[in-house]
Amino acid sequence: MSRFDVIVAGGGSAGLAAALSAAREGARTLxxxxxxxxxxxxxxxMVHTFCGLFHPDVSQGPQWLNPGIPTEIGQRLLQLTGQTSPDLMGRVYVLRHQPALLAQLASTLCAAEPSLTVQTGAELTAVGPDAEGWQLTINGLKVKTKAVVDTTGDAAAARCLGDRHWQIAPGQRLYRPAYVFSLAGVRTALDDSARLQIAALLVRAVKAGTLPGSALGAALRNSPFAGEVFITLDLEAGGAAWDPLDPDKTRALEIEGRETAEALWRFLRTHHEAFAASQPPTLPVQAGIRESARWQGDYVLTANDLISCRRFENEAALAGWPLEIRENACGPKFRFFDHPEPAGIPMDCLRHSDLPGIFFAGRCVSCDHEALASVRVMGTCLATGQAAGKLATFPAS
Ligand SMILES: Cc1cc2nc3c(=O)[nH]c(=O)nc-3n(C[C@H](O)[C@H](O)[C@H](O)COP(=O)(O)OP(=O)(O)OC[C@H]3O[C@@H](n4cnc5c(N)ncnc54)[C@H](O)[C@@H]3O)c2cc1C
Structure with a gap:
């Protein structure tokens, strides 16, 4: 049986930062x-823009919000994509990236850490206490560890430990999932007027029955690389019946996303000059789930904490992204903080005093449904992940 100091479950933004931070502190990390x-x-x-990496006061130009791994990854992505700065979009800075490059960068960063072992194709299915910490079941094998960081996005560890440790919003309020894909071979970068023209084309095609209604939620964004365009299809996913923890529902979502993506590509190729020579869509490995189960920690961060730019004594990270509410597939509603200042995320959102040695970060951090609309963005997930990795290595901090 293998034994580790820290096991991080989930290799997304939060998990990557947690694993790097634990390993860089010398912990034997899996x-x-x-x-x-x-x-x-x-x-x-295929989510292709990092939000939450920059200070919300844009009047000073882009300033990195959380030092350490979030800034390091942001700078590496700028470099790898050949961009000199992030994009100012209204009142916020965003950093466009490329999904395959992010996966590559994540592997490169992990490979550089001698005390870090990475296992892909590995699923956590059970967690339970052990004399010296925790015992995890991973692909059917038992593994022991002193500390666990759950960055699975849907609180997989909490769901093994009992109902009082996790929460989920009702189906009709859950932020809608989406299906993101890309098209290569697009002739020109899309400006605002091309996007408006395409939106009008899609409305007409849906009304005429040429495209399914799900095509109406399509949002198009240029990749940092010429000729590549990302398309995000926001989907209603059954409204109140949507349940991100039900494999049948996620499978149905992926089928709807794939069929709409293919129909949309065929339509754009014949109806818009920029797409005439575009290649078949590059499809994602999975649909994009914006919200599922979260941990219930010692503190539950609220929307008011964020809006009022509240600061805490023992902070894990800073949040700077506005609340981006997506309770339907008609695009976001933004609620900005009261001041162009960040808000704090306390350490108590990453732990529960009844469960020493277990920590959580990223999209499954302890917060309410509205607060999640801000803290779920990838820049903030990197920051809470970094803090959780450090806490797991030095639990007394
Ligand atoms: C459609 C869409 C658009 C978005 N747009 C943006 C945007 O423009 N900018 C932005 O910053 N954010 C955006 N977000 C939000 C952001 O992408 C996510 O909230 C963020 O990536 C969450 O990071 P995470 O590390 O917490 O979780 P995830 O990225 O979800 O990573 C969790 C990982 O855990 C793995 N996992 C799950 N269960 C297990 C298990 N039992 N065992 C092992 N592994 C497991 C999963 O496979 C996954 O790789 C968007 C999200 C969606 C869905």
Missing amino acids: LIERQQALGGVGANA
């Missing part, structure tokens, strides 16, 4: 990821 590639939603679901 990072497990159910998919074949690291990067989580940012790689396997």
Whole structure:
């Protein structure tokens, strides 16, 4: 039986940062990821912009918000994509990236850490206490560890430990999932007027029955690389019946996403000059789930904490992204913080005093449904992940 100091479950933004931070502190660390590639939603679901990396006061130009791994990864992505700065979009900075490059960068960073072992294609299925810490079941094998960091995005460890440790919003309120894909061979970068023209084309095609209604939620964004365009299809996913923890529902979502992506590509190729020579879509490994189960920690961060830019004594990270509410597939509603200042995320959102040695970060951090609309973005997930990895190595901090 293998024994580790820290096991991080989930290799998305939060898990990557947690594993790197624990390993860089010298902990014997295992990072497990159910998919074949690291990067989580940012790689396997093709989410292609990092939000939450920059200070919310944009009047000073882009300033990195959380030092350490979030800044390091942001700078590496800028370099790898050949961009000199992030994009200012209204009142926020965002960093465009490329999903395959993120997966590659994640592997490179992990490979450079001698005390870090990475296991992909590995799923956590059980967690239980052990004399010296915790015993995990991973692909049917028992593994012991002093500390666990759950960055699975849907609180897989909490769901093994009992109902009082996790929470989930009702189906009708859950932020809608989406299916993201890319098209290569697009002739020109899309400006605002091309996007408006395409939106009008899609409305007409849906009304005429040429495209399914799910095509209406399509949002198009240029990749940092010429000729590549990402398309995000927001999906209603059955409205109140949506349940991200039900494999039948996620399978149906992926089928709807794939069929819409293929129909949309065929339509754009014949109806818009920029797409005439575009190649068949590159499809994601998985659909993008914006919200599922979260931990219930010692403190539950609220929307008011964020809006009022509240600061705490013992902070794990800073949040700077506005609340991006997506309770339907008609695009986001933004709620900005009261001031162009960040808010704090306390350490108590990453732990529960009844469960020493277990920590959580990223999208399954302890917060309410509205607060998640801000803290779920990848820049903030990197920051809470970094803090959770350090806490797991030095639990008394
Ligand atoms: C459609 C969509 C668009 C978005 N747009 C943006 C955006 O523009 N900018 C932005 O910053 N954020 C965006 N987000 C939010 C952001 O991408 C996610 O909230 C963030 O990536 C979550 O990171 P994470 O590390 O917590 O979880 P994830 O990235 O979900 O990673 C969790 C990982 O854990 C693995 N896992 C799950 N269960 C297990 C298990 N039992 N055992 C082993 N591994 C497991 C999963 O395979 C996954 O790789 C978007 C999200 C979606 C869905």
